[in-house]
Amino acid sequence: MMQHPAILALLISSLLISGMLLYAAWYGARIIRSWNLHSGSELQLQLERRTYLISSILGYALVFQVLSLFFFIFTADTLHSQFTGAMCAAGSLNANGYGYPTFFLKIATCLLAGVWLVINHVDARGYDYPLIKVKYGFLVIILMPLVLIETIVQFRYFQGLHADVITSCCGSLFSVGKGTIGGDLAGLPAAPMEWAFYACLALALVSGLFVCLKDRGGYVFSAASALLFTVSATSLVSFICLYVYELPSHHCPFCILQQEYGSVGYVFYGSLFVGGVAGMGVGALMPFRNHASLSRIIPATQRRLSVLALVSYLLFALIASYYLVFSPLRLFP
Amino acid sequence: MKTSLNRHRNIIDFALSSLLRRKMKNFSLLAVYTLIIFVIASLLFFVNALKREAALVLADAPDMVVQRLMAGRHDLIPAAYAEKIRALPGVSTVTPRLWGYYYDPVFGANYTLTVPPRPAVEPGNILVGAEVSLNQRVRVGDMVAFRTSAHIPLLLTVKGIYPAASNLVAADLVVMSPEDFQAMFNLPADRATDLAVTVANPRELATVAAKIVEFFPDTRPILKSEMLRTYDAIFDWRGGMMVVILTAAVLSFVIFAWDKATGLSAEERREIGILKSIGWETADVLYLKFWEGIVISLSAFLLGGLLAYGHVFFFSASLFEHALKGWAVLYPKFKLVPAVDSYHLAVLFFLTVLPYTVATIVPAWLAATVDPDAAMRS
Numbered sequence: 239m240m241q242h243p244a245i246l247a248l249l250i251s252s253l254l255i256s257g258m259l260l261y262a263a264w265y266g267a268r269i270i271r272s273w274n275l276h277s278g279s280e281l282q283l284q285l286e287r288r289t290y291l292i293s294s295i296l297g298y299a300l301v302f303q304v305l306s307l308f309f310f311i312f313t314a315d316t317l318h319s320q321f322t323g324a325m326c327a328a329g330s331l332n333a334n335g336y337g338y339p340t341f342f343l344k345i346a347t348c349l350l351a352g353v354w355l356v357i358n359h360v361d362a363r364g365y366d367y368p369l370i371k372v373k374y375g376f377l378v379i380i381l382m383p384l385v386l387i388e389t390i391v392q393f394r395y396f397q398g399l400h401a402d403v404i405t406s407c408c409g410s411l412f413s414v415g416k417g418t419i420g421g422d423l424a425g426l427p428a429a430p431m432e433w434a435f436y437a438c439l440a441l442a443l444v445s446g447l448f449v450c451l452k453d454r455g456g457y458v459f460s461a462a463s464a465l466l467f468t469v470s471a472t473s474l475v476s477f478i479c480l481y482v483y484e485l486p487s488h489h490c491p492f493c494i495l496q497q498e499y500g501s502v503g504y505v506f507y508g509s510l511f512v513g514g515v516a517g518m519g520v521g522a523l524m525p526f527r528n529h530a531s532l533s534r535i536i537p538a539t540q541r542r543l544s545v546l547a548l549v550s551y552l553l554f555a556l557i558a559s560y561y562l563v564f565s566p567l568r569l570f571p
Numbered sequence: 572m573k574t575s576l577n578r579h580r581n582i583i584d585f586a587l588s589s590l591l592r593r594k595m596k597n598f599s600l601l602a603v604y605t606l607i608i609f610v611i612a613s614l615l616f617f618v619n620a621l622k623r624e625a626a627l628v629l630a631d632a633p634d635m636v637v638q639r640l641m642a643g644r645h646d647l648i649p650a651a652y653a654e655k656i657r658a659l660p661g662v663s664t665v666t667p668r669l670w671g672y673y674y675d676p677v678f679g680a681n682y683t684l685t686v687p688p689r690p691a692v693e694p695g696n697i698l699v700g701a702e703v704s705l706n707q708r709v710r711v712g713d714m715v716a717f718r719t720s721a722h723i724p725l726l727l728t729v730k731g732i733y734p735a736a737s738n739l740v741a742a743d744l745v746v747m748s749p750e751d752f753q754a755m756f757n758l759p760a761d762r763a764t765d766l767a768v769t770v771a772n773p774r775e776l777a778t779v780a781a782k783i784v785e786f787f788p789d790t791r792p793i794l795k796s797e798m799l800r801t802y803d804a805i806f807d808w809r810g811g812m813m814v815v816i817l818t819a820a821v822l823s824f825v826i827f828a829w830d831k832a833t834g835l836s837a838e839e840r841r842e843i844g845i846l847k848s849i850g851w852e853t854a855d856v857l858y859l860k861f862w863e864g865i866v867i868s869l870s871a872f873l874l875g876g877l878l879a880y881g882h883v884f885f886f887s888a889s890l891f892e893h894a895l896k897g898w899a900v901l902y903p904k905f906k907l908v909p910a911v912d913s914y915h916l917a918v919l920f921f922l923t924v925l926p927y928t929v930a931t932i933v934p935a936w937l938a939a940t941v942d943p944d945a946a947m948r949s
Contacts, residue, residue, distance in 0.1 A: 241811025243615055244914075247921035250818075254929045290853050291936040294861075298932060302925060309917050316914065320800055322777075401804045402797070 244313040245396045251306050252389040258299050262292045263382035266374035273370055289370070293358050296377070300351040303385075304511070307344040308504075310392075311492050314341075320401035327492035336395035343388035350381050352515030353522050360523060360539055364531040372526070428477035428569050432562075435473040438466040439555050442517070442548070449520060449544040453537050456524040463517020463547055470510055470554060478506075478558045481565035505557060513550035516543040579862075582855065586862040589842070600831050601871055607824045608875025608923050609882070610890075611817055615915050616879055617888040618810035620907035625802040628740055629795060633666075633767035634776055636793045637783055647762040652787055656768060659782055661775045667763030669752050673717060673745070678706050682745045686752045688767075694750040696730040702742040704732045720757050727751065768792070813891070814922065821923065825930045832934030843938055844946025853939045860935035868924045876911075876919070884909040 240246070265288045272281055314327035314337070321333050331337030354376060361369035445459040475491050482494050482502060494503030520540045527536050590597050637656065639648040650667050657665040669686035682703055692698060697715065699707070709715055709729050716724045733741040753760060770779050780792040835843075843856055882888055884907055 241815065242807045243618070243810050243814045243922070244918045246811055246814050246818075247918050251921045251925050254925060258929060258932070287853075287940045290857065290940065291933065294857055294936060295932055298928060305917075306921070309921060312914055312917065319796075319803060401800060 240396055242313075242317070244309075244316065248306060248310060248313060249393060249396065251302060251309075252392055255299050255302050255306070256386050256389045258295050259377075259382045259385045262295045262299075263378045265292060266377045266382075269374050270371055270378065273367075275366060286367075289367070292374075292377075293355075293362065296351060296354060296358065299385075300348070300355060303344070303348050303351055307348055308495070308507075310341065310344060311495060315492060315495075317399070320399075322402045326490050328490045330399075334395060334398040336391050336398060340388065340392045340395045343384065343391060347381070347384050347388055348511065349514050349518065350376075350384065352511070353518050354381055356515065356519035356539075356543065357522055360526075360532060360535055363535050364529070366531050368529045368531050369526060426472060426476045428480065431469075431473050431476040434469055435558075436555075438462065438469045439551060442466045442551060446517075446544045446548040450541050450548075453541070456520050456527075456540055459544060459547075460518055460521020460524070463513065463520070463551075466551060467510060467514040467517065470551070473558070474506060477569065478561060480569065481558075481561040481567050484565055484567045486567065486569060502557065506554060509550040509554040509557075513547045513554065516547035516550065519543050520547070578855075579858065582858050583862045583866075586859050586866060589859070590863055590866060593836075593839075596831065597867065600828065601867060601874075603824055603827060604867065604871035604923075604927065605875040605878070607821060608871055608919065609878045610820065611814070611922055612876050612879030612919050613882050613888055614810060614813050614817070614891060615918055616883040616911055617891055617907070618806050619912075619915055620883060620910060622803055622806045623910055624739065624907065625806070626799060629799055629802070632795050632798065634770050634773065634795050635768040635780060637766040637768055637787075638791045638793065639765075639787075639789055640791050641789070645765075647758070648765055648790070650761045650763055652790070653763070653766050655786065656766065656783055659779060659786075661770055661772060661779050662768060663771045664767075664769045666767045668765055668767050669749060669758070670764050671752075671756060673755070675707075676718070680706050681743065683743050684745050684747060684752060684755065686749050687746060690748055691746055692730055692748050694748045695726075695728060696748070697727045697751070698731045698733065698744075698746040699729055700733045700741040700744040701735040701738055703745060704729070717755060719755050725751065725754060821926055825926045828927050829930045829934060832931045833937065835938055839938070840941060840946045843941055844943045847941075848943040848947065856939035857935060860931070860938060864928060864931050864935070868927060872920070872924060875923075876916070880909070880911065883907060 240249075265285075269285050269288065273285060274282055311327050314330040317330045318324040318326050321329060324330050324333065331341055354373060357369055357373045357376070361367060361373055442459065442462040442465075445455050445462045448455040449459045471491075474494075475489050479489055479491060479494060480486055482499055483490075492503070493499065494506065495501060496503075520543050523536050523540055523543075526532055529536075637648065637652070639646045639652075648667070653665045653667050656662060666688045668688070671684050673682045673684050674680075675682065680703075699709070699715075704710065707715055711729055711732060713729050715727050715729060717727060719725050727747065733744065747755075752758065768779070768783075770776050776794055776796075780794060783790060783792050846856060846859075847853075882890065887906060
């Protein structure tokens with residue numbers, strides 16, 4: 239199936255993104271090794287200039303990575319007709335063992351690249367490059383390897399896809415004998431998940447307000463935000479989707495991206511992504527609050543990030559609640 | 572927020588005027604970029620339109636076709652199988668079908684001969700597709716002589732001609748009576764080409780197919796969904812192969828773009844030097860290059876996309892049709908139904924804009940980090 243135009247596009251884009259990250263990490267490693275702000279050497283000047291290049295590469299890489307995440311889901315959705323029993327992207331991703339790992343790796347790399355850009359933003363505002371080694375360490379040790387792994391896993395996924403086409407020996411016998419792909423996902427039970435979702439939302443709201451108003455509790459908010467991110471994603475599968483589809487059994491988190499459901503999925507995932515990055519960004523900045531050159535920048539940035547995270551999560555919760563209230567589906571009498 | 576917006580507005584303003592100041596360089600880049608997008612977009616739109624067309628044609632196909640295999644080849648199926656299959660629970664109708672191909676040695680073309688389930692013509696009469704009537708130079712009421720498998724001429728009267736609008740399915744079609752069909756091919760009366768089976772509940776299709784194979788191990792049931800899937804796979808594969816071939820073109824375009832972006836003229840270097848000396852930061856120059864890239868990419872994308880749209884849907888993709896459509900003497904001439912969705916634009920974006928953008932990141936940075944004094948002195 240490798241010759242599908244969309245699969246080729248995905249493979250090429252992943253290769254390019256990996257190449258960009260490798261290039262950035264190569265210079266990142268040199269910066270970690272040779273950075274000395276007090277030196278006026280040629281090498282130091284060159285490295286200082288490289289930091290612009292690496293920031294701009296990572297900026298582009300994040301945008302491409304987010305786009306490729308959605309494009310990946312869409313491609314999986316388009317491919318579902320090629321597999322017996324697959325009803326949508328959920329089925330195509332199940333076609334072999336690499337589908338869901340690719341999907342989760344893409345999400346993880348998007349989030350981490352977002353957090354990297356938050357750290358980079360703060361670092362660029364401190365006059366003495368206070369976080370330079372931290373951010374390049376993060377890039378070299380975590381981000382770059384993850385993107386490379388994702389590229390390989392994605393390649394294995396597409397390599398392992400084989401369409402169930404008519405063969406010369408038999409037609410549907412082939413499909414029958416092979417069994418069908420689990421077309422649907424099972425979700426966690428709805429009632430406890432609804433409680434968990436709103437409880438986590440309340441926790442994140444309170445701790446977020448604490449960060450905004452009192453400048454305290456960044457770690458708590460970050461943890462609450464990460465928890466809310468996970469719980470929201472799980473809730474989407476567990477009950478929010480059911481209300482959107484008005485079907486008590488359809489748990490697919492991908493069909494909400496389709497036009498027939500008003501493409502509401504983009505708002506859900508967009509707000510979740512912004513909330514996740516901003517919330518985790520607050521926590522990622524916490525260890526550097528006492529840095530001399532950042533003591534005024536970080537609290538201000540954290541306040542803005544927490545407002546952004548709160549607004550995003552609230553948007554998510556509002557739309558979800560809208561469906562819970564106004565959907566004709568009633569899960570509980 | 573407002574100052575940041577204003578800053579970008581001013582940078583975009585400057586980027587546009589700077590692009591227009593170097594018309595030749597940028598127009599040549601735009602032309603090549605547009606050409607690349609045009610070629611790939613034509614390909615994607617065309618493959619997609621063909622897939623849609625195939626799906627539309629197959630929409631009226633039976634849920635399942637049962638063929639008999641003999642020594643691994645398609646063989647005539649005994650009509651008695653139809654009765655037994657009809658008795659299977661879940662099966663609603665079974666229709667034996669008669670169809671085949673006839674090569675006319677005089678006019679050098681292949682016709683598709685079919686017999687409709689309910690007789691459409693009396694023995695001795697036929698209905699023909701528009702291309703067949705052109706090929707045979709016959710009109711309604713004329714006689715046509717076909718050669719039977721025993722090399723005896725069979726005279727048939729043309730009773731009607733299908734309108735050209737139905738060419739996609741009827742271009743090479745000849746509809747005749749079962750008696751004539753049997754006479755043409757010396758076909759035993761109790762045999763059919765294959766069986767068309769409909770099943771009331773589509774979810775039972777696979778089970779019914781499995782049962783048919785169990786009762787008649789020499790048959791091969793083919794589901795409509797499998798036909799659709801196979802067509803999709805074939806068209807995707809053909810489109811993908813063309814994309815692989817075109818990757819070489821994209822690669823050379825990327826090298827071209829890289830070369831254009833790195834080869835800063837002395838004037839451009841001076842310009843950036845002046846900008847930096849009057850207070851522009853490296854980040855501002857990077858934004859400038861970013862917006863220049865956006866303007867070029869967007870223009871090329873829109874232009875190439877529009878040209879491809881016209882090429883595929885108004886001129887029937889004359890550049891690609893032979894590579895992708897297949898070939899026959901009586902190939903139907905048909906106009907494709909315009910259909911482009913955001914997904915195909917996304918494929919196009921990932922295949923063209925993304926490589927271009929990646930190729931210009933490093934040159935943009937090289938331009939943005941020149942020393943003002945060195946740039947102005949050079």
